[in-house]
Amino acid sequence: MTGQPDNRKVLIVDDDPSMRAALRQWIRLAGFATVEVATADDAMSRLAPDFDGCVVSDVKLEGEDGLSLLRRIGELDGDLPVVLITGHGDVPMAVEAMRAGAYDFIEKPFDPDHIAEVVRRAADKRALVIENRALRKQLSDGAGLESRLIGNSPAMHTLRQQILHFAKTDAAVLVTGETGTGKEVIAQALHDFSNRKDGPFVAINAAALPEAMVEAELFGHEAGAFTGADRQHIGRIETAHKGVLFLDEIVSMPLALQPKLLRVLQERKVDRIGGARAVEVDIRLVSASNLDPREAVSTGRLREDLLFRLNAIELHVPPLRERGRDCLLLFDTFVNRLAAQYGLNTPDISARDEAFLQTYPWPGNVRELRNAAERFVLNAGVSPQPLEILVTGQKGLAAPKGADGLKALVDDYERSLIESALRRHKGRVADVLRELNLPRRTLNEKMARHGLSRDQSGAADFPES
Incomplete structure (x- = not known):
C-alpha cells in the first residue's frame, strides 16, 4: 500500500480524533500529504479554487454535516473531488450524495487499501483538472499576448513563450533590442501576465531626464532636502511598490547613481534624498537597452555588478528586418486599426507596397512601420502614393506598365x-x-x-x- 511521496494534499474532515488519525496514517502511507480538521467551517477555510488535492469527509459531523459541506465545496469549485464516509450506509443517503456531486461514497468499516485507491483516483482526476485549467489559461494568455506582440516568425513565437514563462517569476529582466522594437510593450506584458498585475506599472526613461533630476525622480526626496524641494516627493521606485518598475535606456543612467540602484536591488530598500531612514520596497525590475550592455560595461558606462543584478533573465527583441513576413502582418494590422480609428476606408495594399515592405530595412523598426501605416491610411483618400515614396520620399521600384x-x-x-x-x-x-x-x-x-x-x-x- 505504500506509495511514492506526493505533494498533493488530502483534506480529512472528521470530528472523531481517532478516525482522523487512522485516515491520516492510511492516506500518508499511500504517499499523500494530509491536512486534518474537525468541522465544515474549518474545512472551508483550508480550501481554495486552486486546491490541488481532494477532500475525504465523514457524513456525520458536529454541527454542519458532510452533505452540506459537499454542497458548499461544489459552490466553491465544482471540480474538487469529495469522498464521503458513513457508518450508517443507507442507500438513499448514498444516492443523495452522488447527486450532490460526491466523487465516491464509502461505508464503514472499509478496507484501508480501498480508501487509498479511491483517494489516488480522486487526486489523479483533480490533477488533470488543474492541468487543463493551466493549459486553457496559457492559451488565453497566449492569445492576449499575440494581439500585443504580433508576428508569426519563429523568433516571435519563442519570445512570447519566454514572456509567459518568465512573467510567473519575480526575477529581474533585461530587454535588449534596437530602438522601436517594442521593449516597453514586453515590459508591460511581463507585468500584465504576472502575479503583480494588480500592482502598479511604473515606467521611466533614464535618457529622457536631465541628469540632475534622475536621482530625485527615482529615489524621491524629503521636504527641504535641497533648494526648491518644498515638499516630500515619492520616487518612482517607491511608487512601483508591489508592482513592476521599468527602467528604459538603463545604460544612460548616471554612473554615480548606479551603486544606489544596486543597493535597492540587493536590500529591497530605498533611500530618499535627505531621508533619515530607508523605506522597504517590493518591486520587480525590468530594464531595457538599445545598446549591447556588455559593451557598455567594457566602455565604463554600466557597472558590471549592476548588470549581473539586471539580467537574471535576458530577452532579446529581434529587429523587424530579421522577422521575415511579419512586417506584412504588422502593417496590415496597423492599417486596419488606424482606418477604424480615423473613421476612414481601409486602403488596399498593392503588390508594389508588399515588395517594399519586405525589402526596406526599417531602421526604426515597428515604430517606423506604424508611422508608415498611419501616413498610408491618411493619404489614401486624398493623394494616394506608393508606400516607398511615403516612407523614403523617393521612388524606389519602377512602376511596371503594360504586358x-x-x-x-x-x-x-x-x-x-x-x-x-x-x-x-x-x-x-x-x-x-x-x-x-x-x-x-x-x-x-x-x-x-x-x-x-x-x-x-x-x-x-x-x-x-
Missing part, C-alpha cells in the same frame, strides 16, 4: 531581396547563400543580371567566407 508589368515587378522584387541580403550581411556571400537558400552559381547569375556586386553593398573590406 511586362508582373515580370518587371518580380525582377525588381528579386533584385531588392538580393541587394538587401548583401547589404545586411556586408557582402559575405556565404551568409547570403544560406539566407536565400540559393546555389552559388544561381546567385552569381542573378547578381550579374541585376548588375549587383559585393562592392556595391559596402563590403569591399569584408572577406567572402
Whole structure:
C-alpha cells in the first residue's frame, strides 16, 4: 500500500480524533500529504479554487454535516473531488450524495487499501483538472499576448513563450533590442501576465531626464532636502511598490547613481534624498537597452555588478528586418486599426507596397512601420502614393506598365531581396547563400543580371567566407 511521496494534499474532515488519525496514517502511507480538521467551517477555510488535492469527509459531523459541506465545496469549485464516509450506509443517503456531486461514497468499516485507491483516483482526476485549467489559461494568455506582440516568425513565437514563462517569476529582466522594437510593450506584458498585475506599472526613461533630476525622480526626496524641494516627493521606485518598475535606456543612467540602484536591488530598500531612514520596497525590475550592455560595461558606462543584478533573465527583441513576413502582418494590422480609428476606408495594399515592405530595412523598426501605416491610411483618400515614396520620399521600384508589368515587378522584387541580403550581411556571400537558400552559381547569375556586386553593398573590406 505504500506509495511514492506526493505533494498533493488530502483534506480529512472528521470530528472523531481517532478516525482522523487512522485516515491520516492510511492516506500518508499511500504517499499523500494530509491536512486534518474537525468541522465544515474549518474545512472551508483550508480550501481554495486552486486546491490541488481532494477532500475525504465523514457524513456525520458536529454541527454542519458532510452533505452540506459537499454542497458548499461544489459552490466553491465544482471540480474538487469529495469522498464521503458513513457508518450508517443507507442507500438513499448514498444516492443523495452522488447527486450532490460526491466523487465516491464509502461505508464503514472499509478496507484501508480501498480508501487509498479511491483517494489516488480522486487526486489523479483533480490533477488533470488543474492541468487543463493551466493549459486553457496559457492559451488565453497566449492569445492576449499575440494581439500585443504580433508576428508569426519563429523568433516571435519563442519570445512570447519566454514572456509567459518568465512573467510567473519575480526575477529581474533585461530587454535588449534596437530602438522601436517594442521593449516597453514586453515590459508591460511581463507585468500584465504576472502575479503583480494588480500592482502598479511604473515606467521611466533614464535618457529622457536631465541628469540632475534622475536621482530625485527615482529615489524621491524629503521636504527641504535641497533648494526648491518644498515638499516630500515619492520616487518612482517607491511608487512601483508591489508592482513592476521599468527602467528604459538603463545604460544612460548616471554612473554615480548606479551603486544606489544596486543597493535597492540587493536590500529591497530605498533611500530618499535627505531621508533619515530607508523605506522597504517590493518591486520587480525590468530594464531595457538599445545598446549591447556588455559593451557598455567594457566602455565604463554600466557597472558590471549592476548588470549581473539586471539580467537574471535576458530577452532579446529581434529587429523587424530579421522577422521575415511579419512586417506584412504588422502593417496590415496597423492599417486596419488606424482606418477604424480615423473613421476612414481601409486602403488596399498593392503588390508594389508588399515588395517594399519586405525589402526596406526599417531602421526604426515597428515604430517606423506604424508611422508608415498611419501616413498610408491618411493619404489614401486624398493623394494616394506608393508606400516607398511615403516612407523614403523617393521612388524606389519602377512602376511596371503594360504586358511586362508582373515580370518587371518580380525582377525588381528579386533584385531588392538580393541587394538587401548583401547589404545586411556586408557582402559575405556565404551568409547570403544560406539566407536565400540559393546555389552559388544561381546567385552569381542573378547578381550579374541585376548588375549587383559585393562592392556595391559596402563590403569591399569584408572577406567572402
